[in-house]
Amino acid sequence: MPKYYEFKVCGYYLYYTASCVIEAMHVHASDRKLTEAGSAKFFVKSNGDTTVEKTGMLNEREIRKIRKFIKLHYKEMYIRWQQTADTGFYGEK
Numbered sequence: 001m002p003k004y005y006e007f008k009v010c011g012y013y014l015y016y017t018a019s020c021v022i023e024a025m026h027v028h029a030s031d032r033k034l035t036e037a038g039s040a041k042f043f044v045k046s047n048g049d050t051t052v053e054k055t056g057m058l059n060e061r062e063i064r065k066i067r068k069f070i071k072l073h074y075k076e077m078y079i080r081w082q083q084t085a086d087t088g089f090y091g092e093k
Contacts, residue, residue, distance in 0.1 A: 001017050002017075002018070004077045010062045010069070012031045014070075015027070021086070022031075022087065023087060024088065024092065025065075025090060038056050040056035040057075041056070042066065046088075048075075050070050
C-alpha cells in the first residue's frame with residue numbers, strides 16, 4: 001500500500017490502496033496491516049477539508065488531529081496521490 005509518509009500521524013499510517021485510485025482522492029488511516037478493514041477513510045476536497053467516510057478504530061480526538069494534519073499537508077499528499085491515480089479531489093467532476 002502506498003503511504004503518504006513513512007511516519008505515523010497520531011499513531012496511524014496515512015495511505016491509500018492501489019484498488020482505490022478509481023475514487024476521488026482520499027486517505028486511509030490504520031496502525032496495523034494497512035488494509036481497509038478497521039481503517040478510517042477521509043475524502044479530501046480541493047481546499048484541504050475532509051469528509052469522513054468511516055471512522056474505523058479511531059476516536060474523535062484522533063480524527064480531529066488527522067483532519068488537521070491533512071488540511072496542512074494536502075497539496076503534497078495530492079502530488080503523491082497523482083503518481084498512481086487519475087482522479088482528482090473529492091467533489092470535483
